[in-house]
Every structure is written in structure tokens, then in C-alpha cells.
Amino acid sequence: MFYLIITALILLLVVAGLLVRAQVLIDIFTKSSSKRAGLSNQINGFLFVVFLVFIMGGFVWISIWARKYYLPDSASVHGVWTDNQFWVTMSILSVVFVVTHILLFTFPYIYQFKENRKALFYPVNHRLEFIWTVIPAIVLSLLVFNGWKVWSAITKEAPENAVVVELVGKQFNWLVRYPGKDSKLGKHNYLKTDELNTVGIDFTDRNSFDDYMAGEVHIPVNKPVLFKIRARDVLHSVFAPHFRLKMDAVPGMPTKFWFIPTKTTSDMKTITGNPEFTYEIACTEVCGPGHFGMRLKLVVDDEDEFDAWNKSQQSFLAKNPDYLKSVPDNLRKPAEQSIVENRKITGLAVLKTLSKSVAKTN
Numbered sequence: 001m002f003y004l005i006i007t008a009l010i011l012l013l014v015v016a017g018l019l020v021r022a023q024v025l026i027d028i029f030t031k032s033s034s035k036r037a038g039l040s041n042q043i044n045g046f047l048f049v050v051f052l053v054f055i056m057g058g059f060v061w062i063s064i065w066a067r068k069y070y071l072p073d074s075a076s077v078h079g080v081w082t083d084n085q086f087w088v089t090m091s092i093l094s095v096v097f098v099v100t101h102i103l104l105f106t107f108p109y110i111y112q113f114k115e116n117r118k119a120l121f122y123p124v125n126h127r128l129e130f131i132w133t134v135i136p137a138i139v140l141s142l143l144v145f146n147g148w149k150v151w152s153a154i155t156k157e158a159p160e161n162a163v164v165v166e167l168v169g170k171q172f173n174w175l176v177r178y179p180g181k182d183s184k185l186g187k188h189n190y191l192k193t194d195e196l197n198t199v200g201i202d203f204t205d206r207n208s209f210d211d212y213m214a215g216e217v218h219i220p221v222n223k224p225v226l227f228k229i230r231a232r233d234v235l236h237s238v239f240a241p242h243f244r245l246k247m248d249a250v251p252g253m254p255t256k257f258w259f260i261p262t263k264t265t266s267d268m269k270t271i272t273g274n275p276e277f278t279y280e281i282a283c284t285e286v287c288g289p290g291h292f293g294m295r296l297k298l299v300v301d302d303e304d305e306f307d308a309w310n311k312s313q314q315s316f317l318a319k320n321p322d323y324l325k326s327v328p329d330n331l332r333k334p335a336e337q338s339i340v341e342n343r344k345i346t347g348l349a350v351l352k353t354l355s356k357s358v359a360k361t362n
Contacts, residue, residue, distance in 0.1 A: 075242040209315065234251065
């Protein structure tokens with residue numbers, strides 16, 4: 001009902017405006033007295049001021065009301081830089097928006113038609129033109145330069161101790177691969193892709209022997225994390241809003257993004273008051289009919305929790321020993337040894353986790 005009333009009022013205002021405009025045109029063509037034309041100008045000028053107050057009030061109200069829908073607090077180091085840059089830009093643009101609209105809507109009221117007043121012929125003022133060209137140019141240059149500094153800091157080479165995670169987008173889910181204890185991600189080859197080896201791990205590279213696949217992303221807090229990103233079919237996009245992370249996954253053109261998470265999943269559950277809270281990675285590039293379901297759970301752990309989880313993961317080769325036939329003969333022995341070591345480490349990690357769980361229960 002409320003929206004119907006608002007719509008009716010708007011339509012009435014539009015009709016009234018059209019009637020006033022029609023009367024002005026009739027007066028002009030019939031050369032009637034200028035009194036009614038003057039009254040029409042006064043009404044139009046007054047309505048400009050009313051609209052200015054209405055639109056500015058609405059601008060302030062919607063900005064305050066919509067705060068709950070703004071991006072959540074940043075959970076990464078570079079996210080703070082990104083947010084600062086965003087709010088500086090928004091502040092400057094808001095001031096320009098308010099000032100220009102005040103001028104735009106008050107000028108028709110101040111300089112409305114008056115029978116005994118003539119317009120001033122003012123064709124050029126080079127000083128004014130210089131001022132309103134140079135000042136915006138300087139402000140925009142500073143904003144661009146500051147944005148470039150933030151972007152350069154984000155996209156520079158990741159630290160050597162960064163935790164590496166490979167994210168591969170495909171219709172319609174994310175594939176996750178981690179390096180093993182050597183912290184070196186093995187090579188991939190699209191020709192090696194099959195039903196099980198979904199990311200095309202290349203077992204001619206010994207660094208791939210201890211690589212493992214995961215159903216969700218786990219990363220440690222307060223340590224650099226490097227996402228190596230690629231796509232298996234069409235264009236996708238990695239988006240993790242809490243970390244201000246967004247990077248396209250492009251077929252045939254690997255991309256990357258590194259960041260330092262600052263809040264664990266447990267911290268965010270406390271901060272948000274939501275015991276079900278979880279970070280997620282979503283695809284923000286429309287990649288087909290199943291695009292809406294392309295989401296991946298992301299967990300930020302304490303360093304000890306992450307180490308325990310990392311050690312408990314079984315390598316792809318250990319889970320699928322049939323792929324040993326893809327290993328060159330000269331690397332077969334190191335590959336078999338890697339499987340044995342991985343199973344031993346995984347078993348110990350699982351036993352340690354179980355003992356901790358039992359101790360907590362008791």
C-alpha cells in the first residue's frame with residue numbers, strides 16, 4: 001500500500017508539472033501576459049529546491065540505512081589498505097556530488113526569469129577553466145597513484161615462506177591442490193587430466209609426488225598465503241570478500257593473488273556472533289547455468305591447527321598408487337618412497353588428532 005501511495009504522488013507531481021509546462025507554452029504562443037509565465041517560473045524554481053532537499057535527504061538516509069549491507073570488516077592485511085583507498089575515494093566523490101547538485105538545483109531558482117533582468121554575456125574565462133581543469137586532474141592523479149601503490153603491493157611477488165594453494169575453476173566447482181611437505185607445487189599438464197586426476201598433475205615432476213587434493217581450503221592465520229589460480233574450461237573468478245580478494249581464473253593464462261589473513265574462522269564466529277559462520281570462495285564470473293552453486297568453503301586455522309590438518313592429508317599418489325605407471329622409470333623409486341613416507345606421516349597425524357580429541361572429551 002505504501003508503494004502505491006508513493007507512486008500515485010509521483011504521478012500527480014508529473015501531471016502537475018506537465019500542466020504547468022503546457023500553460024507556459026500556451027502563454028508564449030498566444031502572447032498572453034507575462035504574469036502567469038513569471039508564476040510558472042517561480043513554481044519551477046521552488047520545485048527545484050524542494051527536489052534538491054528531497055534527493056539529498058534520500059541520499060543521506062539510504063547511505064545510513066544501507067550500512068548493514070556494506071562489505072564486512074576486512075580479515076586480511078591488504079584488505080585494510082583497499083578499504084582505506086575506497087573510503088578516501090568515496091569521500092572525495094561524495095563532496096563533489098553534493099556541491100555540484102546544490103549548484104545544479106539552486107541556479108534555476110536564483111536565476112529564474114524576471115522581466116526586467118537581462119542575462120550577462122560571459123563567453124570565456126581562462127582562469128576559471130584552468131582552475132576547474134587542474135584541480136580535478138591533480139586530485140584524480142593522486143587517487144590513481146595511491147591506488148597503483150596499493151595494487152602493486154598486492155600483486156608483487158609473494159614471500160618465500162608463503163603457503164601455496166592451487167585453485168582450479170571448472171564448470172561448476174573449484175578444485176584445490178596443495179604441495180606436500182616439500183612446499184613445492186608440482187607441474188601440471190592438461191593432457192594428464194582424467195576422471196581422478198582432475199587438475200592434470202604431471203608425475204614426471206618429482207615435486208608432484210606428495211601433492212594432495214582437498215575438498216576445502218585451509219590456510220593459517222597471520223602467515224602469507226599464495227593462491228595460484230587457473231581455469232580448466234571457461235572464464236571463472238575467485239572472490240573471497242572478507243579478504244578483499246578477487247582475481248579472474250583464465251583458461252591458458254595462470255594468475256595469482258597473495259594475502260595475509262588476520263582473523264581465524266573461530267575469531268569471526270565470535271565477532272559476528274554467528275556460530276555457523278564460514279569464509280567462502282565464490283565465482284563472480286557468469287560461467288554457465290550452474291554458476292550459482294560454484295562455492296568453496298575456506299577455513300582460517302591457527303598455525304598449529306593448520307599444521308595438523310596439513311600433515312593428515314594423504315597425497316594423491318598415496319590414494320591412487322595406480323598412477324605410479326605415469327612416473328618415469330628413473331623416478332619410480334623416489335615416488336614409491338614418497339608414498340611410504342606420506343602414509344607414515346598421515347597415520348601419525350591422524351593418531352595425534354584422535355588422542356587430542358579423546359583427551360578433550362575426558
